Amino acid sequence: MSHDRSLLANAFDLARMPGATDDHRQLRDALRRFVDRELAPHATDWDEAGEFPRSLYRQAAQIGLLGLGYPAEYGGTPCDTLSRIIATIELTRAGSGGLIASLMSHTIMLGPLLAAASQSLCARIVPRILAGEAIGALAVTEASGGSDVARLATRAQLVDPRSPQAGWRLNGSKMFITSGMRADHYLVAARTGEPGARGISLFLV
């Protein structure tokens, strides 16, 4: 499939953005080099193959892409909104939404994880994801619908603490999960309580 991958990127002119600094220009240039060399030449082949090499996560981490906008204590690089916009726009130059969604699937998972999980859990998981050593995914959508999260049917039940399987057992199925076939860590939404939005919890699987 061919794409006009320059349309959005060319419409965005960093020189005309108020507040743009040399740091923003350096970020744009580094990302553009990465996209031009490592992503765009292979995007169509990877789209057709339905996968791309896992090593790409480490490469993306090495240029600071995976950690952009995340806390320094977990190996990230905090940044401003313009930097996020630059990253998003430069990534469109790859010409493949599937590639970018998969390479960046941690960005939909880490927000809720950082907001809800303990610092010790984050310290165990987040640095590996930002270093490209592990893949993170968010698993919310299921056959009952994706927009209406409050209707999700996957259930989590507490297992008898005396049992060798003590902990939580999740029953249900998810669909349309980006990186769902090969993530190392899934943040899974499951029902632990009453019907509706208030009865839902997140589990790191």
Ligand SMILES: Cc1cc2nc3c(=O)[nH]c(=O)nc-3n(C[C@H](O)[C@H](O)[C@H](O)COP(=O)(O)OP(=O)(O)OC[C@H]3O[C@@H](n4cnc5c(N)ncnc54)[C@H](O)[C@@H]3O)c2cc1C
């Ligand atoms: C490329 C891709 C990647 C995805 N990655 C993930 C992922 O990583 N993790 C994950 O959990 N999910 C993922 N999803 C699923 C995505 O979040 C859902 O597809 C989305 O939430 C819509 O859910 P649905 O497909 O079940 O459609 P539905 O919720 O059934 O909606 C169907 C249609 O009805 C409309 N609609 C729904 N509710 C209303 C309403 N109240 N009022 C008016 N119109 C309404 C919708 O706009 C849509 O047009 C992904 C989907 C795609 C396409």
